[in-house]
Amino acid sequence: MKTIIKYVLLDLLRNKTILVYIFVLAVLAVSVLSMSGNSSKGLLSLLNITLLFVPIISILFATIYFFNSVEFIELLLAQPIKRKTMILAEYAGVAFALSIAYLVGVGLPVILLNYSVASLTLLVSGLFLTLIFTALALLVFVLFKDKTKGIGAAIITALFFTLLFDGLLLSFIYSFSDYPIDEPLLGFISLNPVDLARIFVLLQLDVAVMMGYSGALFKEFMGSVIGSIYTIACMTLWIIIPMAVSVRKFKKKDL
Amino acid sequence: MISVENLTKSFGKFKALDNISLDFERGNSISLIGPNGSGKTTLIKSVLGLVIPETGVIRINNNEVKTNCAYRSQIGYMPQIGRYPENMTIGQVINMLKEIRKDRTSYDEELINGFGIPGIQNKTMRSLSGGTRQKVSACLAFLFKPDIFILDEPTAGLDPVSSELLKGKIIKERANGKLILITSHVLSDLDDITSHVVYLQDGKLMFYKEVGELKKSTGEEKLNKVIANIMQSDYLKNLVN
Numbered sequence: 001m002k003t004i005i006k007y008v009l010l011d012l013l014r015n016k017t018i019l020v021y022i023f024v025l026a027v028l029a030v031s032v033l034s035m036s037g038n039s040s041k042g043l044l045s046l047l048n049i050t051l052l053f054v055p056i057i058s059i060l061f062a063t064i065y066f067f068n069s070v071e072f073i074e075l076l077l078a079q080p081i082k083r084k085t086m087i088l089a090e091y092a093g094v095a096f097a098l099s100i101a102y103l104v105g106v107g108l109p110v111i112l113l114n115y116s117v118a119s120l121t122l123l124v125s126g127l128f129l130t131l132i133f134t135a136l137a138l139l140v141f142v143l144f145k146d147k148t149k150g151i152g153a154a155i156i157t158a159l160f161f162t163l164l165f166d167g168l169l170l171s172f173i174y175s176f177s178d179y180p181i182d183e184p185l186l187g188f189i190s191l192n193p194v195d196l197a198r199i200f201v202l203l204q205l206d207v208a209v210m211m212g213y214s215g216a217l218f219k220e221f222m223g224s225v226i227g228s229i230y231t232i233a234c235m236t237l238w239i240i241i242p243m244a245v246s247v248r249k250f251k252k253k254d255l
Numbered sequence: 256m257i258s259v260e261n262l263t264k265s266f267g268k269f270k271a272l273d274n275i276s277l278d279f280e281r282g283n284s285i286s287l288i289g290p291n292g293s294g295k296t297t298l299i300k301s302v303l304g305l306v307i308p309e310t311g312v313i314r315i316n317n318n319e320v321k322t323n324c325a326y327r328s329q330i331g332y333m334p335q336i337g338r339y340p341e342n343m344t345i346g347q348v349i350n351m352l353k354e355i356r357k358d359r360t361s362y363d364e365e366l367i368n369g370f371g372i373p374g375i376q377n378k379t380m381r382s383l384s385g386g387t388r389q390k391v392s393a394c395l396a397f398l399f400k401p402d403i404f405i406l407d408e409p410t411a412g413l414d415p416v417s418s419e420l421l422k423g424k425i426i427k428e429r430a431n432g433k434l435i436l437i438t439s440h441v442l443s444d445l446d447d448i449t450s451h452v453v454y455l456q457d458g459k460l461m462f463y464k465e466v467g468e469l470k471k472s473t474g475e476e477k478l479n480k481v482i483a484n485i486m487q488s489d490y491l492k493n494l495v496n
Binding site: 003004007008010011012014015068069070071072074075076077078079080081082083252253254255 | 356
């Protein structure tokens with residue numbers, strides 16, 4: 001397993017897309033942080049950039065990489081390697097490479113220019129998003145046989161969580177505004193990793209209450225500490241569940 | 256050495272393999288022949304455990320394929336399409352496989368040297384032509400001295416010199432008592448290699464016969480003529496009825 005991860009990394013760290021990804025993140029991070037005088041404003045902008053870019057890039061890149069590796073995965077599976085080992089190693093390699101990219105692109109500027117607890121939570125949530133959406137990419141790869149359909153599904157998944165979900169949430173809040181829906185709403189939010197990541201960061205910023213319904217709700221119901229633990233637990237599940245399903249399905253997949 | 260019993264596999268409504276039973280013995284070199292979509296690759300992939308059959312049992316040296324992946328250490332597989340991680344060099348790919356196969360300490364590097372791989376080992380996989388990639392695949396199939404070779408279209412895309420080199424290697428391994436399974440569309444390439452022919456059509460086994468026997472019954476000398484003769488005549492129809 002270590003061998004496969006090592007060589008996947010070796011391949012990916014020379015991949016042009018990854019290098020461009022690092023570069024774009026770094027440029028955005030440095031410019032946003034140095035432009036705004038207020039540090040929490042800068043972090044908020046960076047949070048929005050993270051929430052927008054990380055999910056779509058992670059899932060798209062990972063999906064394409066997995067589908068392009070099908071033939072090589074076949075070749076390796078013709079060796080005495082268990083399917084579970086194979087798929088977990090592929091995931092680990094890609095997730096690791098994307099995480100390094102995020103840490104270098106956003107992490108370095110943030111730590112150098114704007115070090116605080118809130119900045120660290122931003123990095124943690126960015127890493128979680130990377131791991132979650134790479135896991136979702138793995139699921140897409142296992143469920144679809146056709147590359148084009150897989151990429152389509154990956155785009156739809158990313159758009160669903162970054163754009164569509166909030167729309168649904170708003171219409172839910174709007175249509176049930178006469179009822180006490182705060183608690184169901186909390187459950188609802190847990191269904192979206194992007195919202196979880198946002199809340200996780202906002203809980204550390206003083207502006208949480210001003211950042212709309214979901215942030216205020218979490219703070220009121222749970223306070224920062226329990227709220228943070230809850231979001232981390234949910235995000236961890238968002239990694240584990242897609243991966244567990246992928247491993248199960250991959251064991252029976254025809255290559 | 257390999258025994259296949261009542262193997263059936265379908266993709267949706269399409270039956271790729273329909274109740275196939277075969278036995279392959281050590282020292283034989285078996286050509287899988289049939290039109291496109293006849294189930295050759297599916298059969299090969301089933302043996303490798305890449306495709307999971309619906310019904311039927313495959314045994315390799317009396318060990319069932321389903322239960323354990325260790326049997327694959329005895330198989331050298333050369334895929335039809337070799338695609339490798341783009342930014343890895345040839346040397347890295349070969350080293351990666353060597354590191355994965357820690358169970359082997361001595362390697363068969365005859366093909367690696369024959370194809371002149373050491374001279375180009377720092378080239379990335381992306382920059383290679385289809386034929387060179389094919390050479391890498393061939394090297395990897397032979398590298399760990401397996402007892403069984405499964406070669407899917409091995410000579411497709413190779414230049415004549417390399418193709419002859421590979422064929423020579425196949426003949427040599429067969430003489431060493433190894434079992435060789437080959438699919439190919441280029442029947443003339445299989446001429447000197449093959450001892451038996453398996454003919455598949457629409458997922459059904461049409462026949463499994465020795466080459467000598469086929470040559471005798473059709474009166475032809477060359478394998479491609481033999482097969483053409485069989486396909487044109489009512490040989491297959493008679494078999495089915």
